[in-house]
Amino acid sequence: MENTLIPAKKLKHVLKFTVEKVIAIEDELNSLDRAIGDGDHGANMSRGCKSLLENIDDIKFDSTADVFISIGNTLISSIGGASGALYGTLFINIGKNMNTGETVNDFIIACEKGIDAMMVLGSSHINQKTMLDVLVPVLEILKEQQTDLSEVARKARNLSNSTINMKAEKGRASYLGDRSIGHLDPGAYSSEVIVCSICEALNNHG
Amino acid sequence: MDNIGIVIVSHSADVAASVAQMLNQMCQNKVKIAHCGGNKEGGLGSDADQITEAIKQVWSDKGVAIFVDLGSTEMNSKIAISRFESSKSRKIAIIDAPLVEGGLTTASVASCGESLKGIQKTLKDMSLYS
Numbered sequence: 001m002e003n004t005l006i007p008a009k010k011l012k013h014v015l016k017f018t019v020e021k022v023i024a025i026e027d028e029l030n031s032l033d034r035a036i037g038d039g040d041h042g043a044n045m046s047r048g049c050k051s052l053l054e055n056i057d058d059i060k061f062d063s064t065a066d067v068f069i070s071i072g073n074t075l076i077s078s079i080g081g082a083s084g085a086l087y088g089t090l091f092i093n094i095g096k097n098m099n100t101g102e103t104v105n106d107f108i109i110a111c112e113k114g115i116d117a118m119m120v121l122g123s124s125h126i127n128q129k130t131m132l133d134v135l136v137p138v139l140e141i142l143k144e145q146q147t148d149l150s151e152v153a154r155k156a157r158n159l160s161n162s163t164i165n166m167k168a169e170k171g172r173a174s175y176l177g178d179r180s181i182g183h184l185d186p187g188a189y190s191s192e193v194i195v196c197s198i199c200e201a202l203n204n205h206g
Numbered sequence: 207m208d209n210i211g212i213v214i215v216s217h218s219a220d221v222a223a224s225v226a227q228m229l230n231q232m233c234q235n236k237v238k239i240a241h242c243g244g245n246k247e248g249g250l251g252s253d254a255d256q257i258t259e260a261i262k263q264v265w266s267d268k269g270v271a272i273f274v275d276l277g278s279t280e281m282n283s284k285i286a287i288s289r290f291e292s293s294k295s296r297k298i299a300i301i302d303a304p305l306v307e308g309g310l311t312t313a314s315v316a317s318c319g320e321s322l323k324g325i326q327k328t329l330k331d332m333s334l335y336s
Binding site: 038040044047076077078079080081082084085086088089121122170171172 | 245247250252253276281285
């Protein structure tokens with residue numbers, strides 16, 4: 001089991017730590033979304049994360065694949081919006097693609113499949129002011145065998161900030177056209193917080 | 207009933223119910239129509255579980271046409287479709303047309319037995335995205 005990516009017990013800690021961080025930024029996410037969307041990204045993410053906390057003892061932390069699939073299903077059924085569909089699809093597809101093995105390399109390959117599935121679902125790609133502007137480059141950093149998680153987190157923050165100058169081409173923000181420029185994308189920010197929280201949780205209890 | 211089924215999905219449960227009411231009048235109940243809208247807590251949004259149930263309710267071997275409004279209704283509809291076996295999922299289509307006008311036209315032609323492919327062809331001029 002030495003080759004296992006994250007031992008089950010640690011995974012539970014990482015999940016708890018991450019969802020608590022996302023719940024804590026509910027108001028911040030809502031206010032970012034009020035500027036260029038419909039103002040409910042924080043409420044939606046918080047609802048999904050609270051549902052994960054409530055159901056955390058029902059998740060079987062025996063296999064990493066099953067944990068990711070459970071997380072995805074809970075997010076889809078509890079959020080009821082685009083963020084649930086997108087993050088849910090990401091996690092379900094990470095889980096489904098981890099059944100061959102649970103090493104770091106297996107995880108990175110599974111993440112790539114998960115992000116691909118998100119792109120298909122949202123018919124989107126990078127530079128459109130979305131979650132992908134954080135997730136896709138973070139994946140590239142991981143593929144380069146970056147093992148310093150503080151560095152991954154630092155890059156995730158920079159990536160999310162880079163959406164400020166982008167014009168939205170997806171979601172409700174796209175209705176605003178050029179007026180979306182100058183605002184941080186709420187989806188990119190929630191992705192930043194998820195990535196940074198996972199890195200922090202792994203660093204503190206690695 | 208040898209006609210396709212129709213599912214109306216909106217961010218708002220009220221909008222979905224009202225659009226379905228208009229469609230029912232148009233097709234004189236010759237087409238099965240299901241509607242759903244909002245999240246599980248009764249707020250605005252969309253819910254893949256409700257959409258899955260709606261598809262089951264109106265299932266027809268001739269196929270099911272889904273009409274959506276905003277982004278997440280389309281994404282959650284895609285997730286709902288992916289939950290069916292491929293023999294069924296290939297007969298379910300999200301139609302690229304406005305919810306009300308597209309739905310009304312479909313209800314009308316579906317009541318005369320039009321196929322899913324025929325409906326997609328009929329609504330091509332109403333396309334919002336291509």
